[in-house]
Amino acid sequence: MNCPNCRRDIADYSNFCYFCGTRQNVAPAGCAQVQKRLLRSAVDSKIAGVCGGIAEYFGVDSTIVRLLWIVAAICPPFPAVIAYLVGWIIIPLAPPPVAAPPQPAHTEAPNSAQTA
Numbered sequence: 001m002n003c004p005n006c007r008r009d010i011a012d013y014s015n016f017c018y019f020c021g022t023r024q025n026v027a028p029a030g031c032a033q034v035q036k037r038l039l040r041s042a043v044d045s046k047i048a049g050v051c052g053g054i055a056e057y058f059g060v061d062s063t064i065v066r067l068l069w070i071v072a073a074i075c076p077p078f079p080a081v082i083a084y085l086v087g088w089i090i091i092p093l094a095p096p097p098v099a100a101p102p103q104p105a106h107t108e109a110p111n112s113a114q115t116a
């Protein structure tokens with residue numbers, strides 16, 4: 001599908017545009033509604049993309065998720081490190097972003113002004 005903001009091609013089930021960060025909540029033609037999936041982020045990751053994927057799923061800043069996760073890891077009652085490892089194993093990885101279309105090679109047009 002195409003991002004409505006920057007018009008670049010991104011994966012059909014992306015929650016956010018890889019290029020401009022715009023949230024993708026527009027259902028493609030023919031689909032009633034895109035099902036939201038929890039995926040590890042391929043582009044917003046520090047270790048395995050678990051926090052980035054959770055942030056994309058809930059539409060929040062991934063830094064906030066990482067901060068909360070670290071705080072939870074420091075506080076003994078919640079085994080955040082184990083939860084991260086479990087998330088790493090059970091949450092599928094999002095496909096890598098589609099490469100940007102290659103920019104046309106800068107070639108001199110026949111009638112372009114020549115620089116001396």
Ligand SMILES: [Zn+2]
Pocket residue numbers: 003004005006007008017018019020021022
């Ligand atoms: Zn975009």
